[in-house]
Amino acid sequence: MKRKTAKTTKTQKTMTGAQALIKCLENHGVEYIFGLPGGSVIPIFDAIYESKIKTILVRHEQGATHMADGYARATGKVGVALVTSGPGATNTVTGIMTAMMDSVPLVVLTGQTISPMLGKDAFQEADIAGISMPVVKHSYLVKDINSIPRIIKEAFYIASTGRPGPVLIDLPKDMTAGAFTGSLDQPMDLPGYSIPGKGNKTDILQLAKMLKQSRKPMLLVGHGAVISGADKVVRELAEKMHCPVTMTLLGKGAFPETHPLSLGMLGMHGTAFANKALTACDLICSIGSRWDDRINGNNDEFCIGAKKIHIDIDPAEINKIVRPDLSIIGDAKLVLEELLKHVEKLDTAEWLRELEFYKTEFPLNYSNAEGLTAQCVIDTLYKVTKGKAVVTTDVGQHQMWAAQFYKTEHGRDWLSSGGAGTMGFGFPAAIGAQFGRPGELVVAIVGDGGFQMTLCELATAAINKQPVKVVVIDNKYLGMVRQWQELFFDNRLSGVDLVGNPDFVKLAEAYGIKGFHIDKVEDCSRVLEEAMKHPGPALIHAEVIKEGNVFPMIPAGKSAYHMIIEAPKVKMEKPTGST
Amino acid sequence: MKTTDTHTLSILVANKPGVLVRVALTFARRGYNIDSLVVSATHNPKFSRMTVTAKGDPATLEQIIKQLNKLVDVIHASEHDTFSAVDMEMSLLKVKVTATSKTIIAKYMKEYHAKLVDETDNILIIAQIGSTEELNSFENILSKYGLVELVRSGKLLMMKGKETT
Ligand SMILES: Cc1ncc(C[n+]2csc(CCOP(=O)(O)OP(=O)(O)O)c2C)c(N)n1
Ligand SMILES: [Mg+2]
Numbered sequence: 085m086k087r088k089t090a091k092t093t094k095t096q097k098t099m100t101g102a103q104a105l106i107k108c109l110e111n112h113g114v115e116y117i118f119g120l121p122g123g124s125v126i127p128i129f130d131a132i133y134e135s136k137i138k139t140i141l142v143r144h145e146q147g148a149t150h151m152a153d154g155y156a157r158a159t160g161k162v163g164v165a166l167v168t169s170g171p172g173a174t175n176t177v178t179g180i181m182t183a184m185m186d187s188v189p190l191v192v193l194t195g196q197t198i199s200p201m202l203g204k205d206a207f208q209e210a211d212i213a214g215i216s217m218p219v220v221k222h223s224y225l226v227k228d229i230n231s232i233p234r235i236i237k238e239a240f241y242i243a244s245t246g247r248p249g250p251v252l253i254d255l256p257k258d259m260t261a262g263a264f265t266g267s268l269d270q271p272m273d274l275p276g277y278s279i280p281g282k283g284n285k286t287d288i289l290q291l292a293k294m295l296k297q298s299r300k301p302m303l304l305v306g307h308g309a310v311i312s313g314a315d316k317v318v319r320e321l322a323e324k325m326h327c328p329v330t331m332t333l334l335g336k337g338a339f340p341e342t343h344p345l346s347l348g349m350l351g352m353h354g355t356a357f358a359n360k361a362l363t364a365c366d367l368i369c370s371i372g373s374r375w376d377d378r379i380n381g382n383n384d385e386f387c388i389g390a391k392k393i394h395i396d397i398d399p400a401e402i403n404k405i406v407r408p409d410l411s412i413i414g415d416a417k418l419v420l421e422e423l424l425k426h427v428e429k430l431d432t433a434e435w436l437r438e439l440e441f442y443k444t445e446f447p448l449n450y451s452n453a454e455g456l457t458a459q460c461v462i463d464t465l466y467k468v469t470k471g472k473a474v475v476t477t478d479v480g481q482h483q484m485w486a487a488q489f490y491k492t493e494h495g496r497d498w499l500s501s502g503g504a505g506t507m508g509f510g511f512p513a514a515i516g517a518q519f520g521r522p523g524e525l526v527v528a529i530v531g532d533g534g535f536q537m538t539l540c541e542l543a544t545a546a547i548n549k550q551p552v553k554v555v556v557i558d559n560k561y562l563g564m565v566r567q568w569q570e571l572f573f574d575n576r577l578s579g580v581d582l583v584g585n586p587d588f589v590k591l592a593e594a595y596g597i598k599g600f601h602i603d604k605v606e607d608c609s610r611v612l613e614e615a616m617k618h619p620g621p622a623l624i625h626a627e628v629i630k631e632g633n634v635f636p637m638i639p640a641g642k643s644a645y646h647m648i649i650e651a652p653k654v655k656m657e658k659p660t661g662s663t
Numbered sequence: 664m665k666t667t668d669t670h671t672l673s674i675l676v677a678n679k680p681g682v683l684v685r686v687a688l689t690f691a692r693r694g695y696n697i698d699s700l701v702v703s704a705t706h707n708p709k710f711s712r713m714t715v716t717a718k719g720d721p722a723t724l725e726q727i728i729k730q731l732n733k734l735v736d737v738i739h740a741s742e743h744d745t746f747s748a749v750d751m752e753m754s755l756l757k758v759k760v761t762a763t764s765k766t767i768i769a770k771y772m773k774e775y776h777a778k779l780v781d782e783t784d785n786i787l788i789i790a791q792i793g794s795t796e797e798l799n800s801f802e803n804i805l806s807k808y809g810l811v812e813l814v815r816s817g818k819l820l821m822m823k824g825k826e827t828t
Contacts, residue, residue, distance in 0.1 A: 213681065214684065217681075217684060217685060217688060218688055218692060221735070222734075222735040222736075223681075225680070225681070242735060274735060275677065275709075275738055276676070276677060276734070276735055276736055276737050276738040276739075277735045398733070399729055399732070399733075400726065400729035400730050400732075400733055402729075403722075403725060403726075404726055404729075
């Protein structure tokens with residue numbers, strides 16, 4: 085009895101490394117940790133036991149990283165994941181890479197064997213810092229318990245500033261189980277890290293001058309514009325100048341897509357009018373996009389003759405793909421706020437008329453002649469939700485159709501794995517987004533293939549009563565790959581048939597989640613209406629025609645001049661570009 | 664040809680484990696082969712200096728330098744030319760000699776400011792400090808006189824005058 089009291093007072097006085105870690109996370113305003121425990125992180129889970137931070141127990145560590153990612157994209161805050169060593173840690177690699185490619189701020193905490201055993205093939209030892217090195221913004225292997233507060237502070241700072249990205253902290257078990265004797269408030273020590281700010285004023289004035297001389301300008305907004313919160317100033321700028329705006333897949337939300345000046349998404353499956361504009365403009369100004377190969381398949385033919393301007397916070401993006409006529413390194417919002425002061429209405433009336441012609445000549449459309457299409461489901465969803473949902477997508481045809489038909493009005497309302505194209509992202513990301521945006525409607529639009537990669541998180545949604553709505557676009561194929569095989573490989577379908585799909589409604593019900601089913605055009609509106617009103621999580625199984633293709637399409641490796649607006653009648657040559 | 668130009672980079676980094684891997688990955692990922700690499704602490708033990716020579720095309724190098732500068736542990740990275748910086752290398756050369764070859768070698772050693780650092784059983788170890796070209800040409804000569812082993816330090820570099828490296 086006596087001994088027990090003595091022990092209790094002792095634990096109250098001294099703190100473990102894990103307790104210090106959790107205290108630091110609390111101080112950084114962390115609300116949720118997405119994770120799954122194991123031997124090496126039990127001390128950390130033990131410390132969470134008495135914390136106000138909520139652990140969200142996932143069913144697979146990949147899900148934890150995508151949830152943290154969805155949370156981060158939807159809120160702008162840092163998402164946190166916590167996993168055990170070895171396989172727990174390696175299961176996070178896809179999620180970390182996904183976040184890295186799309187500049188998403190994550191802090192991933194991994195357990196590790198005790199320090200004296202490092203490098204000795206201890207049970208569940210994996211060199212996760214080494215494995216993840218090419219896909220993190222930065223990483224740490226903790227070697228001194230008392231450095232934990234500094235490392236956490238640096239990790240959050242690095243993850244969330246400049247061009248955001250994932251930071252991994254590998255925590256040997258003795259670092260969390262051992263006694264912490266240091267200070268909880270430690271200064272950062274980052275002599276090699278700096279963040280670009282407002283951009284060079286002379287260059288901004290030069291840009292204003294170039295815009296003034298342009299008759300056919302266009303703004304190209306990317307994820308950087310969303311991340312910096314530039315949506316308001318992008319709109320002011322476009323409206324003041326009368327300048328059309330196109331957006332990348334991840335730039336959706338940086339400018340309202342319903343705005344008359346919006347050209348919608350450009351690129352491989354972008355709108356025909358955005359891609360036509362690319363071939364006709366005399367000036368293109370990228371704001372936080374990296375001219376990647378989905379919008380610029382062939383750099384030699386990209387916007388031939390147009391002046392190219394590149395605004396980016398990451399100096400390494402300048403000259404990486406496009407050699408711009410003018411570049412400005414800085415935060416998109418700050419740069420545009422300065423630019424706004426120096427621009428005026430441009431002489432674009434004729435240009436806008438030309439674009440209006442393209443819009444009416446080549447609108448986005450679809451037909452339900454052969455049965456229910458994915459486009460119809462997504463278009464109806466857009467109408468039913470009045471465009472107000474936070475939408476996440478998985479990767480494939482449905483993603484492109486969602487990008488085309490679910491118009492995005494505000495930043496952080498569109499979450500999709502762009503750079504990585506990670507199947508399995510959409511559903512867990514929606515759960516994370518729902519945690520970050522309680523009370524808002526969060527809808528995951530996923531394919532029947534990708535959904536099955538992370539569907540175990542149905543349990544996570546159900547148990548935590550997260551009212552996410554999952555629309556499974558079931559075409560019974562790995563549709564995007566099937567489309568390529570049809571168009572470029574003589575329809576020799578190989579490895580794309582998803583025969584054996586489960587009954588998705590029953591599957592949802594097995595997890596205690598309400599299931600809905602649509603396979604007819606006339607049911608679409610009513611069922612979606614009902615499903616969106618359902619107070620808890622819901623799954624909508626939409627069986628659509630199997631062989632729909634996404635158009636317009638610019639074959640990989642080609643420029644916008646080679647856009648195909650509808651199904652080609654002739655055989656097409658194999659694409660030369662990357663994937 | 665442009666793509667085979669040799670470039671010399673000086674990289675100031677935090678003296679921490681793992682930094683070398685991050686730097687090496689930045690080159691390897693872009694297919695750049697590192698020819699030589701010297702790393703050691705600076706006069707401030709918090710920082711290390713890396714001097715890297717590598718061959719490849721200038722556009723990729725520009726990207727590598729920018730990516731290096733993005734690494735949190737890199738304080739700065741830049742390419743240097745031989746006009747504004749001094750660069751040097753050292754080599755240790757092991758030569759098996761005879762009485763006649765020894766006198767010839769002694770003559771060349773004088774010419775190249777090389778130093779005898781060991782002599783065991785008619786095997787000499789000669790140390791030479793100089794430019795890459797000087798080292799190359801001395802090596803060429805010794806290869807005709809019984810050179811059996813060569814160890815080179817890789818290039819060291821320092822900016823001239825007020826400019827810091
Ligand atoms: C993890 C992963 N594996 C493979 C791919 C390649 N891939 C891209 S789209 C796609 C098909 C996705 O099928 P589905 O989820 O059913 O969506 P659909 O295209 O049919 O809408 C595949 C296999 C990928 N992007 N990610
Ligand atoms: Mg499918």
